[in-house]
Amino acid sequence: MSFRRNIYKSPAELRLMIAPGLATAASLGAVRSGIHAGVTTLELDAIAETAIRALGGVPNFMKEPGYRHTICTSVNDDVVHGIPGTRKLEPGDIVSIDSGAEIGGWNGDAAITVVVPDPTRPALVAERQELSDVTEQSLWRGIAALANATHLNHIGGEIGDYIESQGQYGILEDYVGHGIGRSMHEEPPVFNYRVRDRGPRVRPGLVVAIEPMVTLGGIDTFTREDEWTVATLDGAVAAHWEHSVAVHAGGIWVLTAEDGGAAGLEHLGVVPVSIA
Incomplete structure (x- = not known):
C-alpha cells in the first residue's frame, strides 16, 4: 500500500499544530470539570466552544x-458522533466527549470518557x-508503541492485544483513527487491532489521531435517525479515548495533552520530547 508524501509534515508545520492541540486539550479539560448529573450535553458543548475561542481557535x-456543534457527546450505548442537545446526564451515565480545534488552518482532535458518579x-x-x-x-500503549515502531500499523496490534488481555471487550472495527493536519481527517487510517498490512513508515512528520473505541459487548453498530450518532446494536455501553500525536526528529509529542503525554507515558517507559 502506498501513501502520498504529504502525510508527513515539515518541522515548521509540526510547530503550527501545537496551538490547536492545546486548544483541544483545554476544551476537554473544561468539559470534564463541567460534567455532573443534571447538566445537558448542549451545556457541555457551550463550555467547550468558549474554551476553544478563548485561545483563538475555531x-x-x-x-x-451538516454539523453545527463544537463537540460530540456520546452517552451510554452511543459510541461516537452523538449530537449535543437537551439530554441531561444522569448518575451512572458513561459519556464520551470528542472535541477539536482549528488555529491557523491546522487541526487538533481528541476525546475523553467520563463516568458520572x-x-x-x-x-x-x-x-x-x-x-x-x-x-x-490501550490508547497510551498505542502511543508508546508509536515511539518505537517502524511502521504505523504495529500500534494497532499493541492496542488490540492490551484490550483483549483485560477481559471480554469489543473493539470497534468500522471506526478507526486517522492522520490529521490541514484537515481534521487525513490519510492514513490508524487501526485499533492487528492487520496484515504494515502501513506507512513511522518517521518525522507523521501526525496521527489514535482513537480506540471499546464496548462492554459486541462490535456491531448502527446509525440513529439523526444520521450522526453511532450506537451499539446490542445496547452495550462504550468508551472512546483519543489523542493527536506527532512524530518528530527528537521523538514523539502528544499535541492534545498539556504535558505532551508525560504523565500517560511515564509508566510505559517512554519520555515525550517537545517539538523544537
Whole structure:
C-alpha cells in the first residue's frame, strides 16, 4: 500500500499544530470539570466552544458539512458522533466527549470518557469506569508503541492485544483513527487491532489521531435517525479515548495533552520530547 508524501509534515508545520492541540486539550479539560448529573450535553458543548475561542481557535467540528456543534457527546450505548442537545446526564451515565480545534488552518482532535458518579450503584460505576480505564490505557500503549515502531500499523496490534488481555471487550472495527493536519481527517487510517498490512513508515512528520473505541459487548453498530450518532446494536455501553500525536526528529509529542503525554507515558517507559 502506498501513501502520498504529504502525510508527513515539515518541522515548521509540526510547530503550527501545537496551538490547536492545546486548544483541544483545554476544551476537554473544561468539559470534564463541567460534567455532573443534571447538566445537558448542549451545556457541555457551550463550555467547550468558549474554551476553544478563548485561545483563538475555531471548533473544527462545525466545519463538517451538516454539523453545527463544537463537540460530540456520546452517552451510554452511543459510541461516537452523538449530537449535543437537551439530554441531561444522569448518575451512572458513561459519556464520551470528542472535541477539536482549528488555529491557523491546522487541526487538533481528541476525546475523553467520563463516568458520572452514582453512589447508589457502585458496581455499575466500577464496571463502566474499568471500561473507560482499559480504553484509555490501550490508547497510551498505542502511543508508546508509536515511539518505537517502524511502521504505523504495529500500534494497532499493541492496542488490540492490551484490550483483549483485560477481559471480554469489543473493539470497534468500522471506526478507526486517522492522520490529521490541514484537515481534521487525513490519510492514513490508524487501526485499533492487528492487520496484515504494515502501513506507512513511522518517521518525522507523521501526525496521527489514535482513537480506540471499546464496548462492554459486541462490535456491531448502527446509525440513529439523526444520521450522526453511532450506537451499539446490542445496547452495550462504550468508551472512546483519543489523542493527536506527532512524530518528530527528537521523538514523539502528544499535541492534545498539556504535558505532551508525560504523565500517560511515564509508566510505559517512554519520555515525550517537545517539538523544537
